[in-house]
Amino acid sequence: MYRLKTDQGKIFKQLVYWTARIIPVSVVTGSLVALFLWLLEWATETRWAHLWIIFLLPVAGVGIYLLYRFFGKDAEAGNNLIMDEIHEPGGGVPIQMTPLVLVSTVVTHLFGGSAGREGTAVQMGGSIAALFSKWYQLAKEERSVLLLCGMAAGFGAVFGTPVTGAIFAMEVLFIGRIKYNALIPCLISSLLAHVVCSAYGIHHTLYSITTRIPAAIVKKGGWELSFDFVLLTKVIVAGIFFGLAGMAFAWLAHTLKKLWKLLIKWDWLIPVAGAVVILSVSYLLGTFDYLGLSVTNPDQQNSIVSAFSYGGVTHWSWLWKLVLTAVTLSAGFKGGEVTPLFFIGAALGNTIAALTGAPADLFAGLGFIAVFAAATNTPVACMIMGVELFGGENILYFAIACFTAYYFSGHSGVYKAQRIDVPKTTIKP
Amino acid sequence: MYRLKTDQGKIFKQLVYWTARIIPVSVVTGSLVALFLWLLEWATETRWAHLWIIFLLPVAGVGIYLLYRFFGKDAEAGNNLIMDEIHEPGGGVPIQMTPLVLVSTVVTHLFGGSAGREGTAVQMGGSIAALFSKWYQLAKEERSVLLLCGMAAGFGAVFGTPVTGAIFAMEVLFIGRIKYNALIPCLISSLLAHVVCSAYGIHHTLYSITTRIPAAIVKKGGWELSFDFVLLTKVIVAGIFFGLAGMAFAWLAHTLKKLWKLLIKWDWLIPVAGAVVILSVSYLLGTFDYLGLSVTNPDQQNSIVSAFSYGGVTHWSWLWKLVLTAVTLSAGFKGGEVTPLFFIGAALGNTIAALTGAPADLFAGLGFIAVFAAATNTPVACMIMGVELFGGENILYFAIACFTAYYFSGHSGVYKAQRIDVPKTTIKP
DSSP, X not given: OHHHHHHHHHHHHHHHHHHHHHHHHHHHHHHHHHHHHHHHHHHHHHHHHOGGGGGGHHHHHHHHHHHHHHHOTGGGGTHHHHHHHHHSOOSOOOTTHHXXXXXXXXXXXXXXXXXXXXXXXXXXXXXXXXXXXXXXXXXXXXXXXXHHHHHHHHHHHHHTOHHHHHHHHHHTTEETEEEOSSHHHHHHHHHHHHHHHHHTTOOOOOOOOOOOOOOXXXXXXXXXXXXXXXXXXXXXXXXXXXXHHHHHHHHHHHHHHHHHHHHOSSTTHHHHHHHHHHXXXXXXXXXXXXXXXXXXXXXXXXXXXXXXXXXXXXXXXXXXHHHHHHHHHHTTOOSOSHHHHHHHHHHHHHHHHHHHTOOHHHHHHHHHHHHHHHHHTOHHHHHHHHHHHHOSTTHHHHHHHHHHHHHHTTTOOSOTTOEESSOTTOOOO | OHHHHHHHHHHHHHHHHHHHHHHXXXXXXXXXXXXXXXXXXXXXXXXXXXXXXXXXXXXXXXXXXXXXXXXXXXXXXXXXXXXXHHHSXXXXXXXXXXXXXXXXXXXXXXXXXXXXXXXXXXXXXXXXXXXXXXXXXXXXXXXXXXXXXXXXXXXXXXXXXXXXXXXXXHHTTEETEXXXXXXXXHHHHHHHHHHHHHHTTOOXXXXXXXXXXXXXXXXXXXXXXXXXXXXXXXXXXXXXXXHHHHHHHHHHHHHXXXXXXXXXXXTTHHHHHHHHHHHHHHHHHTOOTTSSOOSSOTTSOSSTTGXXXXXXXXXXXXXXXXXXXXXXXXXXXXXXXXXXXXXXXXXXXXXXXXXXXXXXXXXXXXXXXXXXXXXXXXXXXXXXXXXXXXOXXXXXXXXXXXXXXXXXXXTOOSOTTOEESSOTTOOOO
């Protein structure tokens, strides 16, 4: 009993210790994310209003290249640098990362690159946490925990999903496990950053899945079948495609990065070439819907939101977003992969729904979380994100889609610093 | 690209391999759980109708003792035996476990022991899986996976929560981590067993939390606070008490078990003594509400369901259920701990709500999952159970309550075979 008593005391002290250290990190991160989201909205609306601005995308690319060239070569590694620092605390995460990634992401979106926003939020959270851990003079292992909290804070605030933020930070480091090394600290940072970010008046896009799965009760005698196996099959097939799409994205982004270096001698020309490809593809397609975040679009078409209704996207929207995002990010523009992955998934889900006669909103929602689960190898966080964004009624389908997609994305992922703990090819204890 | 291709193929083959092996296990387990739940309802209603039957509880206890003495000494270890077999496949899980635990749990409930039902379901699933793995002639490591699936099937079917069943099986083996060694196989078994169990017409108790947390928006200028910090504080305090209650239960159950052996020379007398204590306490309290499952009661008082309304339980109901269950199980009666843990948590939540002026249904729901999370060290599975049973709106509070309770329950738990991977006393990576 004495041992138990000391355990409780130790745990309590540790939680107080961490809470005190986390509060400033979360408040600063939440505030920065609010500023970032506000700037992002401004950039998106400015681009819509002055579409000619996209012709400056090549120049913007060179600008971002120069920024990173002169002010922060280390910071270029982005999310991977933070993850590496958590795995093995070493050189640290430079604080320049925050202004650099903030400015260059806003520039990317203003001039029409196809990118996300979670990378920026996670990098700001991570580099703020690194700064504070220097001030606190934390030991190596404690620095890792604070970095983890910074990631959770950035993620939770940028999407308005605090529980997902906490689980994501702990799940993304390794393929095949969640380790509860900072369960409560991550949840506190993620929640606090979200509350702070919302306090500035930032609102997150609301999605809704109104389809209720009919109980499909077939009653015969005392027997009843309260489960729709046809729908289940469709969800599993969709899950496989979501996994393959996640894998295809990770593969294309990595391959293009190598290809640019191989084909183009001068590094500063890479973003110019990327920008030219982005603009050319957009002109060939006759639409600029795939530029920027694509959460919504002025024409109410080909956006994440429109993917929740039949006909809201074309059958190939997912592919174009996939290609344009891989080009954008591999050429050196900033912002992260997650929101484009949401788009790719939602659009692919919409297409699969249209082809198989399934509910569009449900399948868009499944794709939204499952392609993300596949590309980042975080199936549990994504299932929980489904609950936080779309409600809990369909958690079973969220689980099936995310877990299936996770298996079928193979072992590559968008984060190279992710390590393998339990390979997917061996289902073993 | 070739390597990726082989990965997908390998994964696909493995999933087909496992699905084929899992289907019979899940169908048999689901059917047995249906039979079990049906018998349990019969036993409960029979006891209500003929209350004098509880005077036979001492005799029933001796019967259970003799059953295990003559037909399955190994099987006595129950859930711990299955967990040990998954950790280190060895002597195997005897198939006698299924009839033994089924009969003795029904006997326990018929004659008025205070016990649960998940232990029975998990043990049936585990021993059925062990039987099939012998027939399949599986290698050691594969046997562990099938046992894990059996546990998931039992858990998913008995509570009607397929996602929770899958996560619980993977989370319960170690304190401090979830390892994705069988993500999809566990989900398939759990879902299939649930569907099969429901097909027999089994319905699970529906709980509902109708309280919606007011957005608590304080708007001043451009600022808004959309979060209720007073409620948050109440939830954290409640979480600490839920954790301590979970720990107290585990401690009392283990301590009583040792105490019986110390005080009573003849093993067969232990259940008799336990039964006498149970009946005496019930008479002293003047209520039989704490006997059996206590999911509902004829007098609509002191049950899990009644704990969701103000005044549905007394301020000490949780303590009496805790004591009576610890006595019941330590004395050799069967059924498992989880449903009583639901009761203890829901009743304690109700009491805390009444004392602090918080919503009774929300706090009953939080206690329901959090005391279970604390005593079994499965915070993520319990958070998900909250979503599956009560809906996703309050997932944030589920997470806060379960994670807090998890930390404050220390390192003991109801399952002795559980191993420690990440201690709670060191928040480290």
